[in-house]
Amino acid sequence: MRKAEVRMEPTPKELAELFDLARxxxxxxxxxxxxxxxxxxxxxxxxxxxxxxxxxxxDGSFLIHQKKxxxxxxxxxxxxxxxxxxxxxxxxxxxxxxxxxxxxxELLETYMVSAFFAEDYEALKLSGSEAEMAALIFSNPDVIxxxxxxxxxxxxxxxxxxxxxxxxxxxxxxxxxxxxxxxDLHAVSQxxxxxxxxxxxxxxxxxxGILVAPSITAGAQRLLEKxxxxxxxxxxxxxxxxxxxxxxxxxxx
Amino acid sequence: MRKAEVRMEPTPKELAELFDLARxxxxxxxxxxxxxxxxxxxxxxxxxxxxxxxxxxxDGSFLIHQKKxxxxxxxxxxxxxxxxxxxxxxxxxxxxxxxxxxxxxELLETYMVSAFFAEDYEALKLSGSEAEMAALIFSNPDVIxxxxxxxxxxxxxxxxxxxxxxxxxxxxxxxxxxxxxxxDLHAVSQxxxxxxxxxxxxxxxxxxGILVAPSITAGAQRLLEKxxxxxxxxxxxxxxxxxxxxxxxxxxx
DNA sequence: GTGTCTATATCGTTG
DNA sequence: CAACGATGTAGACAC
Numbered sequence: 001m002r003k004a005e006v007r008m009e010p011t012p013k014e015l016a017e018l019f020d021l022a023r024x025x026x027x028x029x030x031x032x033x034x035x036x037x038x039x040x041x042x043x044x045x046x047x048x049x050x051x052x053x054x055x056x057x058x059d060g061s062f063l064i065h066q067k068k069x070x071x072x073x074x075x076x077x078x079x080x081x082x083x084x085x086x087x088x089x090x091x092x093x094x095x096x097x098x099x100x101x102x103x104x105x106e107l108l109e110t111y112m113v114s115a116f117f118a119e120d121y122e123a124l125k126l127s128g129s130e131a132e133m134a135a136l137i138f139s140n141p142d143v144i145x146x147x148x149x150x151x152x153x154x155x156x157x158x159x160x161x162x163x164x165x166x167x168x169x170x171x172x173x174x175x176x177x178x179x180x181x182x183x184d185l186h187a188v189s190q191x192x193x194x195x196x197x198x199x200x201x202x203x204x205x206x207x208x209g210i211l212v213a214p215s216i217t218a219g220a221q222r223l224l225e226k227x228x229x230x231x232x233x234x235x236x237x238x239x240x241x242x243x244x245x246x247x248x249x250x251x252x253x
Numbered sequence: 254m255r256k257a258e259v260r261m262e263p264t265p266k267e268l269a270e271l272f273d274l275a276r277x278x279x280x281x282x283x284x285x286x287x288x289x290x291x292x293x294x295x296x297x298x299x300x301x302x303x304x305x306x307x308x309x310x311x312d313g314s315f316l317i318h319q320k321k322x323x324x325x326x327x328x329x330x331x332x333x334x335x336x337x338x339x340x341x342x343x344x345x346x347x348x349x350x351x352x353x354x355x356x357x358x359e360l361l362e363t364y365m366v367s368a369f370f371a372e373d374y375e376a377l378k379l380s381g382s383e384a385e386m387a388a389l390i391f392s393n394p395d396v397i398x399x400x401x402x403x404x405x406x407x408x409x410x411x412x413x414x415x416x417x418x419x420x421x422x423x424x425x426x427x428x429x430x431x432x433x434x435x436x437d438l439h440a441v442s443q444x445x446x447x448x449x450x451x452x453x454x455x456x457x458x459x460x461x462g463i464l465v466a467p468s469i470t471a472g473a474q475r476l477l478e479k480x481x482x483x484x485x486x487x488x489x490x491x492x493x494x495x496x497x498x499x500x501x502x503x504x505x506x
Numbered sequence: 507g508t509g510t511c512t513a514t515a516t517c518g519t520t521g
Numbered sequence: 522c523a524a525c526g527a528t529g530t531a532g533a534c535a536c
Binding site: 002003004006008026028030032040042043044045046047048049050051052053055057058059061063065066067068069070072073074075076077078111112114116118119120121122123124125126127128129158159160180181185186189190192193219222223236238239 | 255256257259261279281283285293295296297298299300301302303304305306308310311312314316318319320321322323325326327328329330331364365367369371372373374375376377378379380381382411412413433434438439442443445446472475476489491492
């Protein structure tokens, strides 16, 4: 069996065969087609006739791409059930259970169908995330301020979950809200919500709130100052490596 | 010229030819390959060897899909500049200018490359958005409450932009925050931020805040009540049609 | 361009 | 499963 199978201008029968083969062997499908698309679920949409690329993955993910934009024009997430119906016009139907969503693609003309029996055991190793900012703060708390002691990570409070909760050198409670990119109004609102919750839960205690991010928008800065909150500049650290991938062992050598 | 061109197990030269053809004629490219991926920009990532599908669009969009999930494992947004470099290993390089981001894909083995010269003049017609909730409220304000009068849509206030600003039958200011899906803590924080801004800007005035959504999480409900804000249940309306697509005219008939 | 917000957001994690 | 928050969020729109 080859890794890739292709049929140009397939008949409905050829289309169905490759569709079934991909299903059985857990291959990915790519279809070039002129099609119409109907979606109904959380919202509802219609897409008139045009040429698009359809991608169907063995986990049920379903993507329809036009020739612009990073985002698919229509899609179905993993877990959806897909089938090919040979109506007057061959139609791909994908159903998601919860919430119930249906995607139908009428294949008016299929230029190419291909199946790819991909083998892939690697996972992305990403660096520069908010989680790595937190790790840095715990390993080197002085990046926040001298004497800062982080105590909890992802600490649930009354109205949400605080990124980092600690104490300053005076013993005051300190809430950190971390953002890996420029902090906006939303980030300030979030921090304010946590600070207010902690003040309620700790009457009489001083509770400081610090927004930690590489930069901040003008509007967020205004709101931050009005609320008596603080800002500490910090870049998300980019490591050389991060272990997350499955190791490839060569036992048999 | 056919709509689709395919090369199985292409040589680097064949790969380059189809790559250039797609570029020149604004076609979409699909490549099945065993590859490694390196990304550096806002963050940094590495992806070890494995089989993936690569999609390159004429607008510069660049997607690398593994066989699971709706999201590409790596990507580049529209506007990026892509080129094929015939090094020891053929390598696709995509560069984004602002922010500066580089994506490199080493093609260790190319199983298939295909170009699709897609023609598509249709745009998605979507219904059930937040914008349509707002339209419904303006055309039929009683869905909020008897006597409600919406005055502004997307009204900038001190710390953000209010979805709908109006007055109730008593003449009090009313801020609506619309959500097309279940409202969460973020939605309540947002509403609270607007209400507080409007109370500051209108001293002495009563300002009500109403969260309008199909449902609300338990935590959001708690915070909403504590803050003296209100909830009004409303489903995003799904229309039969919505005009957004380019009309196909048949002048010559 | 920056700032603000929506999204059929998707995704991971936790209770 | 619901809830909560991150995301290299992307995309749209106003200023």
